Amino acid sequence: MVEISRRDFIKGGVLASVALAAASLGIPLTQFLSSERVITGEIGGSSRSLPLKIANVSEVSPDSQVSFIMPLNPDGSRGQHPAILIRLRPELAQRAGTEFKAYSAVCPHLGCIVHLEPRDDIYCPCHAGYFDPVDGKVLAGPPKKPLPEVEIRIDEVGDIYAEGWRK
Numbered sequence: 001m002v003e004i005s006r007r008d009f010i011k012g013g014v015l016a017s018v019a020l021a022a023a024s025l026g027i028p029l030t031q032f033l034s035s036e037r038v039i040t041g042e043i044g045g046s047s048r049s050l051p052l053k054i055a056n057v058s059e060v061s062p063d064s065q066v067s068f069i070m071p072l073n074p075d076g077s078r079g080q081h082p083a084i085l086i087r088l089r090p091e092l093a094q095r096a097g098t099e100f101k102a103y104s105a106v107c108p109h110l111g112c113i114v115h116l117e118p119r120d121d122i123y124c125p126c127h128a129g130y131f132d133p134v135d136g137k138v139l140a141g142p143p144k145k146p147l148p149e150v151e152i153r154i155d156e157v158g159d160i161y162a163e164g165w166r167k
């Protein structure tokens, strides 16, 4: 597990790998990289790659997101897959029965990067796709599939880990 600042991330070879993968999908990374920091799993994947520590609960405000990179794609193949951890605003947390949810950040329509709109839903800027922050389901727009969900665990000190993709 590596925690790096946005500047370090941009300098590193990690960006090149992600950018190449994203370019092959036609994904603009500007919004993903506009986050203050990006957490990434080890490149190349191994049994040490997951669980991946994303953040501590104290570091994530309600109605905000943290971007991170899953070391596996949702289909189980190795890859660096953009994802977002969301701390739900109180009314959504009540509906979800939890404050934290995590999803793929890759829109299932044509692969653009989605993000949480404050006081709103998860939004894809390419064709105005909207997803429910509570369960990742499509609310509006052209996407036909929900956002794949990341299984997360919060330990006794409040550290939040990505465990894998929810089946």
Ligand code: FES
Residues within 6 Å of the ligand: 107, 108, 109, 110, 111, 112, 124, 125, 126, 127, 128, 129, 141, 142, 143
């Ligand atoms: S790529 Fe997301 S709505 Fe089209």
